[in-house]
Amino acid sequence: MHTVFLLGTGAFWTAAYALLIRTGLRERTFGMPVVAFATNISWEFMFAFVRPPSGVMHVVNIVWFCFDLAVGYTLVRFGRSEFPYLPARLFLPALAVLLAFAYPGMNYASEQFDAGGGTITAFGSNLAMSGMFLAMLAARRGTRGQSPGIALTKLLGTACASLSMLTDPDPVPRHDSALMYYLYVGCFLLDLAYAGALFAVRRTERAAPVTTRA
Numbered sequence: 001m002h003t004v005f006l007l008g009t010g011a012f013w014t015a016a017y018a019l020l021i022r023t024g025l026r027e028r029t030f031g032m033p034v035v036a037f038a039t040n041i042s043w044e045f046m047f048a049f050v051r052p053p054s055g056v057m058h059v060v061n062i063v064w065f066c067f068d069l070a071v072g073y074t075l076v077r078f079g080r081s082e083f084p085y086l087p088a089r090l091f092l093p094a095l096a097v098l099l100a101f102a103y104p105g106m107n108y109a110s111e112q113f114d115a116g117g118g119t120i121t122a123f124g125s126n127l128a129m130s131g132m133f134l135a136m137l138a139a140r141r142g143t144r145g146q147s148p149g150i151a152l153t154k155l156l157g158t159a160c161a162s163l164s165m166l167t168d169p170d171p172v173p174r175h176d177s178a179l180m181y182y183l184y185v186g187c188f189l190l191d192l193a194y195a196g197a198l199f200a201v202r203r204t205e206r207a208a209p210v211t212t213r214a
Helices: 002-027 034-050 056-082 088-114 119-140 148-166 178-213
Strands: none
Touching: 002 056, 002 148, 034 056, 034 088, 034 119, 056 088, 088 119, 119 148, 119 178, 148 178
């Protein structure tokens, strides 16, 4: 089962990336919250090139890093319009500063809490990301740049990742600590809340033109 859940993690998260990129290009915006993007691409870079794991996950991390670059393109290309209160000339410098802070923070957290590994930082940043998706939905007051497909593939990808940790036959390192259970459950509940909220907002958006005509 461990291998099945690993494959599910790769398949669902790859689909989530593809949908984020497609939706962002189609709707001329970005679909991943900015801080979540900064921590995510920092993690992918670290565990694709600096401290890569052995086996197929090394390849997967490289592929995901390439997807992150494409998500980053939508952020750079369309991001200014999402921050009308920020002078346009400051958008790219602010993004560069955010990225410069994100990488060492991710590195220090990995060394401090996971002996240089990527498990705790992956799930910790994923928990924060799940909350940020909810916040972005509220801030935009609509589903611009988002879709049910993104919400579902993100939920299923992270759920498979959690289950792959719990079914890992290697007893070292252990992935069943109280902290890890907190992260597994927290990610799932926030992803579920985001999916539910997104579907509810989408239904409201689709019903609005009918209400207007009436």
